[in-house]
Amino acid sequence: MTYQKSIIVLFLSALVFSCGPKGPSLDERGLIPLPKSVSSSNSSFELTSAASIQLIGDQASLEPLAQYFNQTIKRATGFELKVGEGEGQIILELYGGALDDESYELEITSSQAKISADSPAGIFYGIQTLLQAFPSQIFAPMAQNVNWIAPAGKIQDDPEYPYRGSMLDVARHFIGMEDVKHYIDQMARLKLNYLHLHLTDDQGWRIEIKSWPKLTEIGGKTQVGGGEGGFFTQEDYKELVRYAQERFITIVPEIDMPGHTNAALAAYGELNPGINLPDGDLSTVNHPGEESEIDFTSKMITREPAELYTGIEVGFSTFDTDLELTYQLVDDVVRELSEITPGPYFHIGGDESHVTAKDDYIKFVERVQDIVQKHGKISVGWDEVATANLLPGNIAQFWAMEDNAALAVGQGNQILMSPAKKSYLDMQYDSTSRIGLHWAAYIELDSAYLWDPATYSSNIKKSDILGVEAPLWTETVENRADIEYLTFPRLAALAEVAWSPGSSRDWESFKGRVAQLGESWEVQGIQFYKSPKVAW
Structure with a gap:
């Protein structure tokens, strides 16, 4: 019986993992520009209409950023997420340090996506990366029948030039x-x-x-x-x-x-x-x-x-x-x-x-x-x-x-x-x-x-x-x-x-990532040049 139970446990474990995130991991998403550091984990976060946006820090600085996120996703998802200081699945945390610091940290788990930064600009750039982590249809001008899943992981990022x-x-x-x-x-x-x-x-x-x-x-x-x-x-x-x-x-x-x-x-x-x-x-x-x-x-x-x-x-x-x-x-x-x-x-x-x-x-x-x-x-x-x-x-x-x-x-x-x-x-x-x-x-x-x-x-x-x-x-x-x-x-x-x-820049990596970015341009109706250097 013990042996049979072990087999059942192993089978159920394999089943659970087989139902994990499909598609690319976070470090395989079409993230452009390439972040300084990306680490992936074996789970994913799904954004639903029941989600809300939690603001930690200066509300006056964070509320326009939450509004921008809502406006960006609304046409494709149909969602209008509630915003406030209570618990939320999208978390924007502003430390309130140096305003010229454009760095940010993005951590995506199975239950939330959290962006932390010293400045509103850092929060904004974290939002851009989070949006790219979702399916490319997130930028579509009309409602899409898509599961809004982002692969889990952690990103630490800041720009090379001001x-x-x-x-x-x-x-x-x-x-x-x-x-x-x-x-x-x-x-x-x-x-x-x-x-x-x-x-x-x-x-x-x-x-x-x-x-x-x-x-x-x-x-x-x-x-x-x-x-x-x-x-x-x-x-x-x-x-x-x-x-x-x-x-x-x-x-x-x-x-x-x-x-x-x-x-x-x-x-x-x-x-x-x-x-x-x-x-x-x-x-x-x-x-x-x-x-x-x-x-x-x-x-x-x-x-x-x-x-x-x-x-x-x-x-x-x-x-x-x-x-x-x-x-x-x-x-x-x-x-x-x-x-x-x-x-x-x-x-x-x-x-x-x-x-x-x-x-x-x-x-x-x-x-x-x-x-x-x-x-x-x-x-x-x-x-x-x-x-x-x-x-x-x-x-x-x-x-x-x-x-x-x-x-x-x-x-x-x-x-x-x-x-x-x-x-x-x-x-x-x-x-x-x-x-x-x-x-x-x-x-x-x-x-x-x-x-x-x-x-x-x-x-x-x-x-x-x-x-x-x-x-x-x-x-x-x-x-x-x-x-x-x-x-x-x-x-x-x-x-x-x-x-x-x-x-850290690599042409082969960029070719794959820009092909994914091309999908988001297509759903927006952007008439871009399809370079023969890339497998679009």
């Missing part, structure tokens, strides 16, 4: 409010925390400046290809700032200058130093390493408004750097925009100002830095700004010239890493890509993933790097579908480059 961003060019083609919000949502799910808005360029001025109304009345009229254009009112901009803040994303506004200013010069010709658009074919882009098709001395005028421009050639425009009115405009623009921008950074552009004399360029950058500092912000500029004397704490964004980045490091300033050959989302994947450019490189998914900011340039050490940013320029981007095609899946790769240590 600045993890993407840039959205709303100037070449105007990108409207709802599409920018959609972009913010996708950034948040990848734990990106800075959205750099490229608000002005030759083709359009996209932000209302009340003291200079013609910037948008005239400068916002059109876009690449001659379309209608558009702009954000200051109220629109404040709404984007608010929406981003709720997702722990800080907006960085960019006013590109002294070049890339044709839209401003079309609005206010008195800022024009006498260089206007030449005649001829402007159908190609002039970037580093390419010959310009423009003879910049071919046509000279005096203080006349520039013609509105709908091409994609670069480098032909400049403010008059000797004119006091120029600096009055800059001061007014920086003041008005800084007043509605709570983040610390103001991007002053500074790239490809080919028709600005070198001494004039340096004088302009140094004076504009002072204006930005006066209004309480830290200047960020494309790497060319490092040819001037940078103020302490200002940032150079490396996109093209390693020598410029070295100049910034030599002055004691940090670098924002955006090498065009790796991080530019507007580059084609290959020669068959339906949109995009390729002046820097063709960037397939593996190329976007397989690089390390800390070793990319011999002139830049890890301690010199503030973070990583992936820019999406919109010369060929006209709508949300175009944004999604060029951005995904590469933004996921670059988010992992920014969050996860280079020593």
Whole structure:
């Protein structure tokens, strides 16, 4: 009998374990960016409509996070979980330590999922990881017939770099409010925390400046290809700032200058130093390493408004750097925009100002830095700004010239890493890509993933790097579908480059995880590029 009982016990034990969690374990889930530490255990947690959310710590900070979790899961699950200080199956615990600490701990057992952190941002990032642990249908826009099971285990996580961003060019083609919000949502799910808005360029001025109304009345009229254009009112901009803040994303506004200013010069010709658009074919882009098709001395005028421009050639425009009115405009623009921008950074552009004399360029950058500092912000500029004397704490964004980045490091300033050959989302994947450019490189998914900011340039050490940013320029981007095609899946790769240590990143692992993330993009209707490098 004893032997028979033992056989029965063993049989029942095997039966119990055979009814355990199906599907991948926690360390096999499509978690992107890759957490610092993941340990799996042999059980699972099922989220049901009877669950509730328990808040431990500062209620005022935690309640919006609980609301975000509820809003995110409601459409797919139909659940609206109760929130309070009593017992719960989803536990958000805020220790209340350093607010700039983005680390978190997520522990999933058979009875609960608990996120603990020192800051609300850490809780938010833990929520993103927990959401990824559930079936991909959790992000669906309508009710799904799914058991909401997450594999059990423990995650301890924190980011490699404090600045993890993407840039959205709303100037070449105007990108409207709802599409920018959609972009913010996708950034948040990848734990990106800075959205750099490229608000002005030759083709359009996209932000209302009340003291200079013609910037948008005239400068916002059109876009690449001659379309209608558009702009954000200051109220629109404040709404984007608010929406981003709720997702722990800080907006960085960019006013590109002294070049890339044709839209401003079309609005206010008195800022024009006498260089206007030449005649001829402007159908190609002039970037580093390419010959310009423009003879910049071919046509000279005096203080006349520039013609509105709908091409994609670069480098032909400049403010008059000797004119006091120029600096009055800059001061007014920086003041008005800084007043509605709570983040610390103001991007002053500074790239490809080919028709600005070198001494004039340096004088302009140094004076504009002072204006930005006066209004309480830290200047960020494309790497060319490092040819001037940078103020302490200002940032150079490396996109093209390693020598410029070295100049910034030599002055004691940090670098924002955006090498065009790796991080530019507007580059084609290959020669068959339906949109995009390729002046820097063709960037397939593996190329976007397989690089390390800390070793990319011999002139830049890890301690010199503030973070990583992936820019999406919109010369060929006209709508949300175009944004999604060029951005995904590469933004996921670059988010992992920014969050996860280079020593732990692995291409084979990423391929499997991004395929799972692709399932969540599909249920959301995101029209991403299905790289042949991945078994989707």
